[in-house]
Amino acid sequence: MSAAFGKKLERIETPIPGLVVFELPVHGDSRGWFKENWQREKMVALGLEDFGPVQNNISFNDAVGTTRGIHAEPWDKWVSVATGRIFGAWVDLREGPTFGAVYTTELDPSRAIFVPRGVGNSYQTLETDTAYTYLVNDHWSPDASYSFLNLADETAAIAWPIPLSEVEISEKDKAHPRLADVTPIPPRKVLVLGASGQLGRALRARLGDAAHIEYATRADIDVSATDLASARRWRDYGLIVNAAAYTAVDQAETADGREQAWAANASAVAALARIADDHGITFVHVSSDYVFDGTHDGAYPEDAPLRPLGVYGQTKAAGDLAASTAERHYIVRTSWVIGEGGNFVRTMQSLAERGIDPRVVGDQIGRLTFTSDIAAAIAHLVETRAPYGVYNVTGSGDPRSWADIAREVFRLSGHDADRVTAVSTDEYFASATGPVAPRPRNSVLDLAKITATGFVPADADESLAAYLAVEEEIR
Structure with missing residues (x-):
């Protein structure tokens, strides 16, 4: 030898x-x-x-x-x-x-x-x-x-x-x-699910339209189909980003909504995690503050016990557990998402301009998270090959209530912030005629872990001001 x-x-x-x-x-x-x-x-x-x-x-x-x-x-x-x-x-x-x-x-x-x-x-x-x-x-x-x-x-x-x-x-x-x-070998493919949603559109803006990146809606690929394992040549894929979810929080409390929420937020995630594990694919799954009950004193760390209150939160918690079975997984937990399309900020801005004085919940505390920041955080985790696991991703800065944020929208839009009246969650939903899901009162997520990877979460207040400035330019 x-x-x-x-x-x-x-x-x-x-x-x-x-x-x-x-x-x-x-x-x-x-x-x-x-x-x-x-x-x-x-x-x-x-x-x-x-x-x-x-x-x-x-x-x-x-x-x-x-x-x-x-x-x-x-x-x-x-x-x-x-x-x-x-x-x-x-x-x-x-x-x-x-x-x-x-x-x-x-x-x-x-x-x-x-x-x-x-x-x-x-x-x-x-x-x-x-x-x-x-x-x-x-x-x-x-x-x-x-x-x-x-x-x-x-x-x-x-x-x-x-x-x-x-x-x-x-x-x-x-x-x-x-x-x-020579014909160069292209990178392994990237599949972004939920491409038509707010986060899906932000991911397209962040990742671009290279030939190896696919953006899929439910019409393009049914993750609940029994033949999902053979729906693609999965070994050609290196990354799946699951930005798809059932997010009708109140409707999830109905019989049909419960079935749809469990299918999209839990069963589909389990199927994708199995495929990712079978083919060495990195799996990114987007989670929610609703996996917690909101009773924690202070910001929630990633390893806080799961205590969902309603059906939506229960299905998202189940999805987290399913996603974690994939060896190469990133679970990106976020809250109070704002992106392209209808959202709380645009609603408050419209009410301000139409002369309507809203009653807004004042006992739920959290931070806004803009979809562009979530997309940037996902790209950062994947590109830097950060350790796999769960990461909280929200805007940074001081936590606010929904009423605080509404007042800031009014102020930044040139209207009197005192037109917004803060009410309790119970008061707000007292006259509701349909199902109402329980909400966590504390949705503040600790950002130390994502920050330690080198990603700097944007200040939520500054992002809100920039968002409204862009909205004003569009108008």
């Missing part, structure tokens, strides 16, 4: 993002050797995300100089050598600024490499009877998208130890295109 015994497990970065070499400890004596070829716990501890391998392949080559590649597949690979030694060359064939970047090194039983989706890989054997193994996290499919690069590409200029003119190469590999003609 050509590899040295006794190496320390070590991670080595390369110039290609995500392409990582690992030195592997190999233990042996005159009888032979042993190594842990893939050890999930140790690899993850060194920063390699558990990529969920589903297949183990072995390639045996009996002659020196056997050369294969350059192939870029739509899955991740863990490549290591069982016997012998190889020269490996990797070329980034993914869309982006590192397209065409090259890295080369030798692998023997004491070295392995993680090859991310879209990075082209090729190997040349340097010893007889060489066998290398690779774990992959998807099954081969004729429908998958592949890219290839010619082994002799002048731009990549790979310094093969044995000249290509002296080795046997398949006719198929010889026919691969030069770099200028």
